[in-house]
Amino acid sequence: MVIKFLSCLSIFIIFLQCTLISAQQATPPAPPGPTNITAILEKAGQFTILIRLLKASQLADQIDTQLNNSNQGMTIFAPPDNAFSGLQSGTLNSLSDQQKVQLLQFHVLPTFLSMSQFQTVSNPVRTQAGDTGPGEFPLNVITSGNSQVNISTGVNNATVANAIYTDGQLAVYQVDNVLQPLALFGAPVPASAPSPVTSTPKKSPVADTPTSGNEPASPDASGAILLAINGLVATAGIVFLAGIWL
Ligand SMILES: *[C@@H]1O[C@H](CO)[C@@H](O)[C@H](O)[C@H]1NC(C)=O
Ligand SMILES: *[C@@H]1O[C@H](CO)[C@@H](O)[C@H](O)[C@H]1NC(C)=O
Ligand SMILES: *[C@@H]1O[C@H](CO)[C@@H](O)[C@H](O)[C@H]1NC(C)=O
Ligand SMILES: *[C@@H]1O[C@H](CO)[C@@H](O)[C@H](O)[C@H]1NC(C)=O
Numbered sequence: 007m008v009i010k011f012l013s014c015l016s017i018f019i020i021f022l023q024c025t026l027i028s029a030q031q032a033t034p035p036a037p038p039g040p041t042n043i044t045a046i047l048e049k050a051g052q053f054t055i056l057i058r059l060l061k062a063s064q065l066a067d068q069i070d071t072q073l074n075n076s077n078q079g080m081t082i083f084a085p086p087d088n089a090f091s092g093l094q095s096g097t098l099n100s101l102s103d104q105q106k107v108q109l110l111q112f113h114v115l116p117t118f119l120s121m122s123q124f125q126t127v128s129n130p131v132r133t134q135a136g137d138t139g140p141g142e143f144p145l146n147v148i149t150s151g152n153s154q155v156n157i158s159t160g161v162n163n164a165t166v167a168n169a170i171y172t173d174g175q176l177a178v179y180q181v182d183n184v185l186q187p188l189a190l191f192g193a194p195v196p197a198s199a200p201s202p203v204t205s206t207p208k209k210s211p212v213a214d215t216p217t218s219g220n221e222p223a224s225p226d227a228s229g230a231i232l233l234a235i236n237g238l239v240a241t242a243g244i245v246f247l248a249g250i251w252l
Pocket of ligand 4: 148163
């Protein structure tokens with residue numbers, strides 16, 4: 007009887023020690039020193055494109071500095087390499103350096119969000135890319151009561167997978183798509199605010215000549231004046247030449 011009890015007790019103690027040991031092994035010690043987003047992503051693997059972009063834009067250093075100085079923490083959505091390959095070819099190259107920074111900042115929230123905190127977050131969520139107005143950088147979190155979290159940008163959607171890193175200050179979640187903000191990939195802003203150029207009833211001949219499309223309306227007008235002056239000078243020149251010949 008006593009022996010049976012003792013053996014049960016010892017089995018229980020062994021079980022207890024095993025669970026304690028496995029619990030200790032499950033939580034690896036936090037790396038010493040300030041958080042290093044590059045090292046976190048390198049360790050996770052499959053994030054070479056994101057790492058390259060973060061380094062090239064110096065955003066990796068900014069994120070580390072911001073984390074060290076912030077008490078709000080930070081949440082990062084990390085698309086792996088195959089998510090970048092899913093982009094239409096040439097997409098990244100078509101972006102200016104500033105737009106690349108905006109694209110990356112769109113994947114960074116200036117607050118720490120645990121997986122369960124996504125359920126109660128209020129939309130649109132503000133990212134480091136800027137304002138959340140129509141055509142800007144709105145990001146909407148869609149949850150369905152269970153633990154699943156999706157993100158909708160107004161251009162595309164992504165599913166948030168489990169955290170590849172979290173320490174209560176920084177959370178890094180893998181997402182299955184590059185988050186494409188409206189400001190960079192959305193359709194042109196609808197005619198809520200018509201520009202003076204499109205509202206003029208008839209185009210002048212000058213306006214019909216192809217322009218780069220990036221230029222505001224005023225250079226066209228000054229171009230017309232310049233053309234008129236050139237014309238005048240040319241006419242004067244012809245008159246002058248005619249005068250010589252006659
Ligand atoms: C962060 O980690 C990367 C990769 O391990 C390393 O190259 C870099 O020097 C680290 N940065 C700092 C500030 O320690
Ligand atoms: C992190 O913050 C502490 C205190 O604000 C500061 O002394 C330290 O230099 C910072 N380290 C880095 C790498 O920015
Ligand atoms: C999230 O997206 C996945 C894949 O598109 C879809 O199957 C799922 O229903 C979505 N969940 C929510 C909560 O919208
Ligand atoms: C994104 O998800 C929303 C809500 O689930 C859906 O209405 C929308 O059609 C999806 N957009 C794309 C581009 O898949």
